[in-house]
Every structure is written in C-alpha cells, then in structure tokens.
Amino acid sequence: MDPADDRSFPRALADALGRLVFPTVALLLAAGGVAHFAARPELTELLWIAGTVLALLAMLVDIAVHLRRGEFGLDLIAALAMAGALGLGEYLAGIIIAVMFTGGEALESYAQRRARRELTALLGRVPRSAARYRDGAIEEVPLEALAVGDRVLVRHGEIVPADGTVSGGGAVLDESALTGEALPVHRRDGQAVMSGSVNSGDPFDLEVSERAEQSTYAGIIRMVRAAQLAKAPMARLADRFALAFLPLTLAIAGGAWLVSGDPTRALAVLVVATPCPLILAVPVAIIAGVSRCASRGVLVKGGVALETLARVRTVMLDKTGTVTGGSARLVDLKVRDDQDPAEILRLAAALDQGSQHVVAEALVAAAHERGLALETPAETRETPGAGISGRIGARRVAVGGWDFVTADLPVSRFQDEIGSWIRKEGTVSVLVAVEGDLVGAFILADEVRPEAGTVLRQLRAAGAERIVLATGDRADIAENVGSFLGVDRVIAGMRPADKIANVEAEKRAHGPVMMVGDGVNDAPALAAADVGVAMGARGGAASSEAADVVIVLDRLDRVATAIGIARRSRSIALQSVYAGMGLSVTAMIVAAFGYLTPVEGAILQEAIDVAVILNALRALGPSVRTRFGRARMPSGELESLEEEHRELMDVLDAINAAAERARRIPGSELLLELEALETMLNERLLPHEVKDDREVYARIRRGTADADALAGMSRTHMEIHRMVRSLQTMREAIGGEPSEIERYELQRLLHGLAAITRLHFAQEEEIYRSLEAG
Structure with missing residues (x-):
C-alpha cells in the first residue's frame, strides 16, 4: 500500500463509516422523535442511544488514526460529550451532538470526493500501453512488458512511453512538459528521446533503451511521491483552534464538577462546549469556497488545500505553459518588396494544412485568425522536422526551415536580409519559397499570456510578498521574461530535483510557498510546495495528480481568483469561529453555574450553529464590493x-x-x-x-x-x-x-x-x- 495515499486500514474503515454514519444518525434522531411523540419512551431512548453509539464508534476510529500521526483536535471534545451524555442518561443531548459532528465530517468528505471525481477527466494522458512491433505486426502491450531493445511505434499526439532512440527516420517532439522549452525539437535517427515527450509530428519508431519503470517519466513520478511523503501535513484551521479550546473546556467542566459535586454540570459544559462553529461553520465556509472555485474553473482538492492557499507568501511560477501560452504563435513576418504579406501567409498556411507539425498548425491558426481562405494543397511531400513542399493552385510552394527552403535557391540580397532578420533569441523561423524564389519568412514564439501582468499585480495585492520565475529554459530567455514581468527572482536551467530544492529553500526563507506549473517536470515541485497549482488544461497528468489545486481552464488569472476566494472563505470562517466560540464560552460559564441543563445547552448550541452557518454561507458568493463596486465584463x-x-x-x-x-x-x-x-x-x-x-x-x-x-x-x-x-x-x-x-x-x-x-x-x-x- 502506497504510504503517500495515507490510507491505512483504519483510515479506509473510517471513510467507509463516514459515508453512512451521518444519514443513519440523522434518521435515528428523527425516528426517536417520532417514538417520543408516540409515547414510546423506551424505544426513543434505544434509538437515540444507537445513533450516539454509532457516531461515537466512527469517531473513535478516526481519533485512533489521528493519534497514530500524533494529531488530535475537535473530535476529542465531541467524543467526551457524547460519552458523558450516554453515561448520565442524557440521550437527546448525545444524539444532537452526534448529528452536528457527523454532518460536518460528511460535508468535508463530500467536497474531497467531488474534487477527485472532477479531476479524473484530466488524467487520461498518462501512458499505460505501447504499440510494440512483434513478428511483423503491431501489438498493444502494457508498459511493464517493454524490454530494452524493443521497437515501438509512437503515433502523432502520443506520449513517448519509455526512454529510447529514434529508429529509421526522424521525430518532431514537444518536450515542454519535461524541459520547459515551448518550441518543438527535432531528433534524427539514432538520437535519444525522453519518455514523457509528446510526438507532435509524424509517427516514428522508437528503440527502447530503458525499461518503463527506469525511464525519465517514471523517475519524475518517484520524485513526486518522495516529495509528498516529505511534505509536512498542514493542520486544519478548526484543529488549530481546538488545540487552545480543549484545555479551556476541560478546565471549566472539571471545575464545575469539582465545586458543585454534580457531574451533570460538567456534561452541560461539554455539550455547549462542543465546538459546533468549528465542526460546522468552518467546513461550510471552506467547502463553499471550494465550490465557488470550481465554478470558476479551479478544482481544489479539499479544505486544507484552500486554507493553505489563503496563507501563501511566496509564489513560484513555471514559465512555459504557465506564464507563457506554451505553444508557438506568429509574432512577426517579413516579405519581399513585391509581395503581399497576406498572400504569402495564405500560401504557406494552405500548404501547411497537409502537415502535423506544431509550427505548421501555428501558421494555419494565424491564417484563420486573419480570415484568409485556404485552398487544399496538392502533390505535398514532407521531410519530417525540416519542411514541406507542394502545389497551391498552379504555384509550387515550399515552407520550412532555412536549410530546407534555401538548399537549391540562388543567393540574393533578400536572402541575406532574411538570414539576419531571423536571428532572434527564443523564436523559431519559417521560410517560404514560391516557384523557386524566396519570398518571405515568419517568426514564431511562445508569447507571455495577455493577463500575466495583471495576475502578478493581483497576487501581490492578495498577500504574495515574493514572486519567483522558475524554468528549465535557457537563462537568457528566462531573464527576458522575468524582466518584462518584474518578478523578484529568476531561476533558469532547472531540472525537477532543482525545483524541489528551490521550493524547500523558499519555504525556509519566506514562508508558505505556492508552486504553479503545468508540465511533468513541475510535478515534484508541485508535490513539495505547501500548495501546488497545476495548469491542467494542457493535459499534464503527472502535474495534475501531484498538485493540490488544478486550473482546468487555460487561464493564468484563475490562480489569483483562487487565492482571492480562499482568503475570503478563510476570513468568513474566522468570523464565524470568533463569534461562535465567544458565544460558546459564555454558555459554558452559564452551564458551569447550573443555569443550563445538557438538553437546553444542546438547543442553545443549535441556535449558535444557525447564526454561524448563515454567516459561513456568504462564502458561496462574491463580496458586496466585488458585486457592486466595479465593472464586470461577460x-x-x-x-x-x-x-x-x-x-x-x-x-x-x-x-x-x-x-x-x-x-x-x-x-x-x-x-x-x-x-x-x-x-x-x-x-x-x-x-x-x-x-x-x-x-x-x-x-x-x-x-x-x-x-x-x-x-x-x-x-x-x-x-x-x-x-x-x-x-x-x-x-x-x-x-x-x-x-x-x-x-x-x-x-x-x-x-x-x-x-x-x-x-x-x-x-x-x-x-x-x-x-x-x-
């Protein structure tokens, strides 16, 4: 059993009981009420005792699990109150406490199950099988069956299943999830390929050099699990308050019993001391925040993640796919003096319709954005990773890299101009020739997201004291993006292990750290951070699994949105706690002097519950200032x-x-x-x-x-x-x-x-x- 799952047998048993206990206890409370009005006191007591015992047993299992980890919280006060109620015959008070406690637990469990269920759609890209050649045919086999020396087919769009070398041709790969380099890379026959890369070109053959469990992708997954085990668990907001409230409760209850000699007074104190604002109001506010995040395209994996999100002080951002769009876009073009820019783009894009190369897809997208009508290409011939040629109408067109397009062209002044013009850091260039003449070129790059500047300002306004750009990309490209955004620190050329080390260093120096990334190489750092946020829209399964928060839309501004919702939800939860606990302490003192019976205390506690829950429900919607104080755009x-x-x-x-x-x-x-x-x-x-x-x-x-x-x-x-x-x-x-x-x-x-x-x-x-x- 994987210890990272934190699901030992007692934990699994507690979860199974938790899904059944609340409706059962609530049903027994109602059935006991019916029996009471039917003048069946013995049946009433039996039903309420059964409900209280059931809740108490489930709670004791949960307490045992927490004690094994050296933790205790508000469960202990509720358990003492229920046990005391049973011992002193106050069965109605006992089952009311049981309903309140199990209701709060059910709320939290529901939110966690919902987050896991909604996440499953993001995890379909994990490689689980491979197309292996065997006896002249192709068979689908599990990754575990691959052996060194096997030859496998990697189709367009598939993730490379194991480390290996290109066999019998070339490959165009998207390695952004591993290296942070957004633009595609070309691998020739015999060159090494890392597992976890995505085939963005034509299908190619791979000769396996490492078994799947020893490959790059598997190594990163192992680092994720190690980081999850090493990360200290964050205490829930309610449990942190319970640490202070528990000794105060025991002191008042014990004092009331000692002075009066009446154990019922101690029970009355425990009943009104049962921290219902913590049991109910905190989960309601936090889960309301989780629900509101989900409505904005942000999946938060439980209340603890949302609470941690509200306290981050350092934000570490990956570059490729996070701060930038993660794909090539047309940013500039240059054509010969006698040519029309729109026509040259139209010809290039029309020909590139016959290619699966990511750069070709970028040119086709640029043509569609400009409303250009694209003809169907004919007589196309593509050299993988180099270029494509064919006919558009009556004209012969070639589109591709420098060597491919200029190989048979005469040297000209325009060719010299293009040669100088395309030398730009962090970009890829595409040349176009028509009827054997060089007529133009395009520059493509991975651009910074349009909302990035606003997001960084919002992060600072939300309490982020430090913003760090961390990337596996080259230092010059990273520094250029970092200076444009105005971040506090830029760290380039990073491997997954380096990102973990920097996350830990930032934790020690500057407090809670949020890591935002999208690729496989970000997954270990996401797991190590206090709260990991994965940009899940691009399908990074490993990062989505490792993260505490998943952004399902391809929008960086959702990170600031999630922090804003988390901070507001936590603030509302704290308001409910302070008001509710203040009222509870007042009621404890009244009960200690004998002015409240246990049942009266339980009813009073219910009134307090209603007040704090109504306040907590405000977290479901935006603040008044957000709703009415600014313009909104649909x-x-x-x-x-x-x-x-x-x-x-x-x-x-x-x-x-x-x-x-x-x-x-x-x-x-x-x-x-x-x-x-x-x-x-x-x-x-x-x-x-x-x-x-x-x-x-x-x-x-x-x-x-x-x-x-x-x-x-x-x-x-x-x-x-x-x-x-x-x-x-x-x-x-x-x-x-x-x-x-x-x-x-x-x-x-x-x-x-x-x-x-x-x-x-x-x-x-x-x-x-x-x-x-x-």
Whole structure:
C-alpha cells in the first residue's frame, strides 16, 4: 500500500463509516422523535442511544488514526460529550451532538470526493500501453512488458512511453512538459528521446533503451511521491483552534464538577462546549469556497488545500505553459518588396494544412485568425522536422526551415536580409519559397499570456510578498521574461530535483510557498510546495495528480481568483469561529453555574450553529464590493473583443509591410500602397477604436462610476487617429518621387503606428480579462 495515499486500514474503515454514519444518525434522531411523540419512551431512548453509539464508534476510529500521526483536535471534545451524555442518561443531548459532528465530517468528505471525481477527466494522458512491433505486426502491450531493445511505434499526439532512440527516420517532439522549452525539437535517427515527450509530428519508431519503470517519466513520478511523503501535513484551521479550546473546556467542566459535586454540570459544559462553529461553520465556509472555485474553473482538492492557499507568501511560477501560452504563435513576418504579406501567409498556411507539425498548425491558426481562405494543397511531400513542399493552385510552394527552403535557391540580397532578420533569441523561423524564389519568412514564439501582468499585480495585492520565475529554459530567455514581468527572482536551467530544492529553500526563507506549473517536470515541485497549482488544461497528468489545486481552464488569472476566494472563505470562517466560540464560552460559564441543563445547552448550541452557518454561507458568493463596486465584463463579450483583435492582425501586417517597403519601392507604387493602407485603416481599424471608446469604455466607466476611468486608453485612441491622419497628410504632400527625408519620416510614422496599435491591443486584452465576470 502506497504510504503517500495515507490510507491505512483504519483510515479506509473510517471513510467507509463516514459515508453512512451521518444519514443513519440523522434518521435515528428523527425516528426517536417520532417514538417520543408516540409515547414510546423506551424505544426513543434505544434509538437515540444507537445513533450516539454509532457516531461515537466512527469517531473513535478516526481519533485512533489521528493519534497514530500524533494529531488530535475537535473530535476529542465531541467524543467526551457524547460519552458523558450516554453515561448520565442524557440521550437527546448525545444524539444532537452526534448529528452536528457527523454532518460536518460528511460535508468535508463530500467536497474531497467531488474534487477527485472532477479531476479524473484530466488524467487520461498518462501512458499505460505501447504499440510494440512483434513478428511483423503491431501489438498493444502494457508498459511493464517493454524490454530494452524493443521497437515501438509512437503515433502523432502520443506520449513517448519509455526512454529510447529514434529508429529509421526522424521525430518532431514537444518536450515542454519535461524541459520547459515551448518550441518543438527535432531528433534524427539514432538520437535519444525522453519518455514523457509528446510526438507532435509524424509517427516514428522508437528503440527502447530503458525499461518503463527506469525511464525519465517514471523517475519524475518517484520524485513526486518522495516529495509528498516529505511534505509536512498542514493542520486544519478548526484543529488549530481546538488545540487552545480543549484545555479551556476541560478546565471549566472539571471545575464545575469539582465545586458543585454534580457531574451533570460538567456534561452541560461539554455539550455547549462542543465546538459546533468549528465542526460546522468552518467546513461550510471552506467547502463553499471550494465550490465557488470550481465554478470558476479551479478544482481544489479539499479544505486544507484552500486554507493553505489563503496563507501563501511566496509564489513560484513555471514559465512555459504557465506564464507563457506554451505553444508557438506568429509574432512577426517579413516579405519581399513585391509581395503581399497576406498572400504569402495564405500560401504557406494552405500548404501547411497537409502537415502535423506544431509550427505548421501555428501558421494555419494565424491564417484563420486573419480570415484568409485556404485552398487544399496538392502533390505535398514532407521531410519530417525540416519542411514541406507542394502545389497551391498552379504555384509550387515550399515552407520550412532555412536549410530546407534555401538548399537549391540562388543567393540574393533578400536572402541575406532574411538570414539576419531571423536571428532572434527564443523564436523559431519559417521560410517560404514560391516557384523557386524566396519570398518571405515568419517568426514564431511562445508569447507571455495577455493577463500575466495583471495576475502578478493581483497576487501581490492578495498577500504574495515574493514572486519567483522558475524554468528549465535557457537563462537568457528566462531573464527576458522575468524582466518584462518584474518578478523578484529568476531561476533558469532547472531540472525537477532543482525545483524541489528551490521550493524547500523558499519555504525556509519566506514562508508558505505556492508552486504553479503545468508540465511533468513541475510535478515534484508541485508535490513539495505547501500548495501546488497545476495548469491542467494542457493535459499534464503527472502535474495534475501531484498538485493540490488544478486550473482546468487555460487561464493564468484563475490562480489569483483562487487565492482571492480562499482568503475570503478563510476570513468568513474566522468570523464565524470568533463569534461562535465567544458565544460558546459564555454558555459554558452559564452551564458551569447550573443555569443550563445538557438538553437546553444542546438547543442553545443549535441556535449558535444557525447564526454561524448563515454567516459561513456568504462564502458561496462574491463580496458586496466585488458585486457592486466595479465593472464586470461577460465572458462572451470578452471573447468577442479578443476575436476582433485577432481579425485585425492583417492590418498590422500591412502597416509593417508598408514600413519595410517605404525606403525602397518606386514613388508611384508607394503612393498606391499607402492609399490602399489608408482605406484599410479607415474602414477597419479606426471604426474598431471608435466602437471601443464610445461603447466598451463607456460601459466600463458606468460600472465604476468613474468618469476618468480608462482615460489613458482613450488618449491612445486619439493618438492612433492622429497618426492615421498624419499618414494621409504625408501621402498628399508627396509630389512625384519622395525624397529620402520623406521616405524616412514615412517609415518612422508607420513603425510607430504599428507599435502603438499592437501595444494598445495588449493593454486592452489585459484590462478586459481583469474585468471578466465569473
């Protein structure tokens, strides 16, 4: 039995009893009430005794499990009260306590089972079998059956099942889950491949070099389990209060018995001392927070995880797939002076429809975002990991890396320009040739998420004193992202064991640590952190299993959302505890002086319960300030506005292309191109900005009751309008052939317009996401 599961036989028995005890005890209380009104006192007592004994037995098993771990809490007070009630014949008081206690336990168990059930859909990508070649055929075998030297087929999209080498061809792999490198890597015949990598290209053959249990993926899973065992368990909020409340209760009860000589007074004290605000109000508030998190796409695995989430002081973020999107996106393009950027992208994307390469998928996605119609390619031939060629209509097109595209092309000035232009850190380049001529190139990169800046500000506002960027990526790329975000520390080139060591160091130096990651390589650190948060939308099964919290949407802002909900839920739970325990202590003193019988004490405790539970239920919804104090944007509207930005990407491409050609093409061609660009700007970009300012911004201002909200963004709209007007004025001022000074000023204006528009789009998306309604 795996000790990491913490499920010994007594624990399993307690769980099984716990699912049955509460409804049974509640039924026995009701049945005893019916018997009481039917004037059957002996049956009434029998039913209430049975219910109390059943709850007490389940509680004793649970106490035994906790004592084995050196823990005790509010179970002990409730057990003493029930045992005392049975001993002194106060059966109604005993079963009321039993119902209250088992009800609270049932609430917590329900929340944990629900979290585990909702998580199962995320864990389907764990490799469990492999397609092995045997006697000229392919057979599916369990991973345990693989032996060194076996040859297996790894299909597109599958996880590599064991460490090995590429056999008889090439492979394109997504190793981001293992190394943090977002862009695909190419492995040639005979090169090593790590288990846990994802085949993002064509199927390839793998010769196994390590048995599955000795491979990279299995080693990471072993580290996860070791980290889980090494992590000290966090005490529940209710148990921490019980440590102080238990001796106070025993002292008052013992004192009342000693002074009065009446054991019933001691029982009355124990009954009203039964920490119902802890038994019920804390679980209600915490589970309400867990439920609210689930409604926002965040699965929290139990109340302890939510409580810990509310106390984090250091946030450690993985880069790839967490701070960044985790996949390649088109960020820039450059085409020859006589070519149309949209047409070159259309040709490249149309041809790439025949490829399964992740970069090809990125170009196809970029073309769809710009509304380009893609023809079906013909006569395609692909060299895995290098490029693809074929026909689009009547034209012969080649798309791929530098060596693939330029191998048979004559050297040209444009080729030299492209050679210099594509040398950018942290990017991948794709070249395009049409009819044997190099016509353009694309730059793709893994971009920082649009909401990242807002999320970091929200994390600091929520109490995070330190934010660390930890990644297996190269130091230069990591430092670039870290400086952009303004984190406190950047740690690069990290292996899974290094991340564990840094998590432990941050714990010792700065308090509770939250680790956020998405890949297999993050799983050990997620398990070691005080609270691990997995970005589960990308299907990282190992990280989802190791984490305490799983973000099921591909949205980093849900991390700050979860912390906000956790802090509010904990605050409401504490309010209920302070109010309820204060009332309980007052009732204990009254009972100690003999003014409350055990049954009266149980009824009074019920009234206290109702008050604190009603307060705890506030955690199900947002705060009044959140609900009424700020503008909210429906999710559908957010998606629509972001879609509008994606559809305007071809306008930015056209501005950049005109800027590139402004210094070289003849004046007559330049004027025609500028006139066409102005038409595009006036018919598409400017109406979008007017709509944003007059409709979207106005609605946000009404929601905040601040007439100056987004004033800086409106000022940017004004600047974009001014620059478009300046472009028109500059074009009209050009006579025949523009001078060098006119060309330079024109190019400077176009580059500035493109830059300010791109930045403005990014700012709007960040603002809109921060206002998204839940």
